[in-house]
Amino acid sequence: MLTAITGINWGDEGKGRMVDLLSREYDIVVRYQGGNNAGHTVVNPKGKFILNLLPSGILREEVVNVMGAGMVIDLEHLCGEIERLEEAGISVTPRQLRISDQAVICMPYHKRLDCLEEDRLGDARFGSTRRGIAPVYGDKYMKKALRMGDLRYPAALRQRLEGILEWKNLTLQKVYGDQPAGLEDMISWLKRYGDRLLPFVCDAGGFLDQAAEEGKNILFEAQLGALRDIDFGIYPYTSSSSTIGAYAPIGAGIPNRRLDCSIGIMKAYSTCVGEGPFTCELFGEAAERLREAGGEYGAATGRPRRVGPFDVPASRYGVRIQGADVLALTKLDVLSCLERIPVCTAYEVEGRRTERFPTGAELDAARPILEYLPGWRCDLTGCRKPSDLPQSALDYVAYLERAVDCRIRYVSVGAERDACIRMD
Secondary structure (H helix, E strand, O other): OEEEEEEOOOOOOOHHHHHHHHHHHOOEEEEOOEOOOOOEEEEEOOEEEEEOOOOHHHHOOOOEEEEOOOEEEOHHHHHHHHHHHHHOOOOOOOOOEEEEOOOEEOOHHHHHHHHHHHHHHHHHOOOOOOOOHHHHHHHHHOOOOOEHHHHHOHHHHHHHHHHHHHHHHHHHHHHOOOOOOOHHHHHHHHHHHHHHHHHHEEOHHHHHHHHHHOOOOEEEEEEEEHHHOOOOOOOOOOOOOOOOHHHHHHHHOOOOOOOOEEEEEEEOOEEEOOOOOOOOOOOHHHHHHHHHHHOOEOOOOOOEOEEEOEEHHHHHHHHHHHOOOEEEEEOHHHHHHOOEEEEEEEEEEOOEEEOOOOOHHHHHHOEEEEEEEEOOOOOOOOOOOHHHOOHHHHHHHHHHHHHHOOOEEEEEOOOEOOOEEEOO
């Protein structure tokens, strides 16, 4: 069974907690795209963990975790993430973690370029996490990147890096007026952190293909959501990689394989980190109340998330783009603070009502059309089966299911691993 867990909206939907929960049914968990520009927060009996690069299955000792070819990896950040887990008593060994030799290395100069460009843009900035993601993906497609497998061949790596820096320093110095990146500094950085990670580097695609051939259960973990996809998201306010489920086998390193199931994750309300159109956004006291109730601060950056009611047009679009077979609805318990629950059912664009999710200038001009559903005003965190939920909460779930035309199989009512209800 090959299953993808993907985000339906702008990211931060709770994918990590669902991967942690469902990974007990899988042999392998794979991250297939992105870098450390987003975080998956997992709460289980071992504690609370924020994972930026490592797959969320790393918290189960029996699960093999793979960082796929589609990822961009900051070696220093990954070493720190592994060290934090080991300090918490969770071992990370080459048996548990495998890193594709085709994954790209995010270098220190990529982070510098990211910060320099965001500063240059000023008020027109994209809302980057300043972790080098756009520059490193740009270099990947310009064939100016280093890959994890290059760490095995120091002499060839040095020669290639020397040529890259000659080109890269033209941008740093001539465009931004910044200091050049030094070859010896970069070699020292690669050795310091690369040597620590080399035991994990392997032919991950070959490993996964063999595992699929043997009938192993493989779970693919996406970063961010459909609306941040480089092709199908709210461009240009997107990530720089493909966040959709269809890309999972490709980014993992097994493009010859097909998914058996796509599980989409969406929140019971809307959140967004970063810049770009967010039609249903709340402001003022209503926003702060919902933000505090949900603890809505970015796992990677700590930035306050923008919040709003559930957005039907955006979510229906995300379900289609992700090819979701079933859904998991997270943070239903957070809405217990509301007497009436707003839902964005459609948009108004230039005086016209539309239930379609628009793009470009149309999306910029869109205004939310809201309806209100009854709240339940009681604590849901102890609910473990559908019959435990109040009728108004069940009605809300059923309403969303009809609105996005996809079955909701799981409902999360808390951050803990077991705070989840299976609806069928």
